[in-house]
Amino acid sequence: MKIRSLLKLTNTYFLALSLIALLTLAIFITMHQVILTQRDSAYLINLSGSQRWLSQKASLLSIELVYSKNPAEQNLLRHNLLQIVDQIQSNNQLLLKGTPDKPQHLSPMMKSLYFNSPLNSETHLQRFTSEALALAKEPSLSLTPNNPHFTYVLQNNETLLENFVSIVNQYQTESEAKIQRLQLLNSASGAIILLTITFLGVYIFRPLTNTLVAEKIQLEKTNQELSLLSSMDGLTGIANRRQFDQSLAQLWSLASRKTEPIALIICDIDFFKAYNDHYGHLQGDECLKKVASGLKESLKRQGDLLARYGGEEFVVILPNTDIDGAAKVAEVLRADIEGLEIPHLFSSVSPRITVSAGVACLYASSTSSPEHLIEAADQALYQAKQTGRNRIVLANGLAIPQT
Template identity: 40%
Template sequence: EKKIRSFSTSVLTKTYIIALTLVAVSSIAAYVTMHQLTITQETSAAIVNTSGRQRMLSQKSALYSTRLATSTDEKEQKKYRKELTNALLLFEKSHESLTRIDSYLNIFGDPSEKIDKIYYGPPNYLDRRLKTYKEEIIALMSTEKEDLSADNPHLKKILASAPKILDSLDLAVSQYQAESEAKITLHETLEMVFLSATLLILLLLALFIYRPIVKRIENETDKLNEANLKLLQLSAVDGLTGISNRRAFEEFFEMQWRRATREEKPVSAIMIDIDFFKNYNDAYGHLKGDDCLKSVTSAIRRSLNRPADMVARYGGEEFIILLGDTDVDGAMNVAKIVKTIVEDLKIRNKKSEISDYVTVSAGVATTIPKPADKRADLIEAADNALYKAKHAGRNRIKKAKVSRLRQYRLR
């Protein structure tokens, strides 16, 4: 059984470690996917924005080129040359960002085949057209003042190529958007897959690992509780007679005392002693003495009819009975029954000075406890009554009426 339990525990432990590893891997993968999704979204926005800016700069360059060629004001021409210079710088930077690896835009890797075809392949040849477009603008900016006009050949080439460039840029923007959306969809799908896998593994953990572990813990806890209960019972039971010991009696007595105080009901104690038991032991030996104690215990137990009544071995050959909600007359009646049943056992005692058989003496005490009273005084009263019974010749019962504890009188 130990080997099976050890094997089962080992399997559960290994399975648990594997499952946790899978959860960790799946969670990390989900996190990485979410991170990549965020990067893709940011990159897509940057690419689309840059593509749109490139288109706007193309239009702006065509407009400034027209104004430069048609203006006759030298200051305005200077202004348009400056605007064209700035536009070309931004245009070149945008073009480089879109066609090459650019860490600023988080573009890691070459453009796709479709993007590459738009820029470098037929029928668009966008890269070539943009370079030619830029060269024509630079040539226009270098043209002398007297050669600038609406019929300038550089301006005509610029205006002729501008629509085709805009169409190609629109195509590039659309392609960038489509590819970005595809990447975002892929990352979202992967994210859902990894999150679903994590949840599935956690569910399997709960069903096939956590549940058996919890069940085993519950079983072991139940066994431990049973063992503790047995130990508690053993610690509360007299080993020889099988009835409650003094420790258990004190705990039960405290509970009954509080209840009697709260409900203002009587509680009675009967202290019982086997007459001349030392002489019996000396005459018959300790084994016979133990048998005698067991027989007397059985007789006392038979005299109690209510589950709430308790008998305990108080020490040596002394026993004590606690009777809740019982007045002095009821307690005296129980004591008489005990005395009679013990006599009926007919256990011979040749060393007894009062009878040929084993007899008992008893002291009875009853009180209705008040909050200020001490329960030890009830035991003392019963013990004193027992002393009076033994002093009066044994094999008899004496009772003490307790008006106020510590103040009792014999009847």
């Protein structure tokens, strides 16, 4: 997937997460509002219910005041009635206006109950409290069953109670409706979150996961290709010096556990500088490719490793091979390269390309190292060059007869 598409998916992912965060915040606020609504509703309903009790209490005190003949008792009843009236008026102000830090906003229906006919609860309440207040201030001689203030309180108490019942019911109805709306909003927010999560899974997470998996596979493939390229010689296509060093170290460590032999063959194209000088470097590169291909085809075992050691030198690692086996392989390689019959008119040993090789073998152990093996094979190669080229020399100085 292109980088632009991946960025688009990522941006959509963050937008979706932002939406989820906002909706979660909305749900939290909604639930908080539900709690506040329930609390405020309970407060208003309790306050309205308290008004019912207080109005009944005012009626009872009015009756006791009228029929009491004890002046001291009358004074106490007057005092209690004044307190009840004051409490009724205070509660009424809270129901209508609230407090400065928490004002009350009446709905149109509540305003109608309080101020409009036929209920007009506010007018009834004000008249009731004013009549009860006037009764409490009447002199003792005027406290008779025919007192007009007393008559009004008794006759209108039931009407006032019915008004309070209507107000309580309306507060409860509005509270339930508001809570229902908030719960509906809460459910809608939850449903949108679920849909958003589903959208994330289907249209973002799955494509994003597939993209990441595809990118991982491509990256692993690229890394393998890069690793392969870093371990191959760019000209000949065989292992390079780096791969040779790593493979020899690994094979040496493995062989040292069982004290197995490892053989090494270092080959050098005879008089390759003269070949390059007269045929040109392009032809020289072609020669190196043909020699590398010929050496590779001559190796029969899968575990043997051919690498370009540097310039016109090639090296072969032969795991678990003694000196005799390595000598036979080296002679096959030499003969097969000569058999390619690549023309080399400027060679001092043959009119075609030939190689010289040094062969060494050591038993891998903790007291020896791959460097010892390389040094022994290199010394044998030097002797092969010094003694005429186009030949195989073992590390013990023995030259292998040509077949």
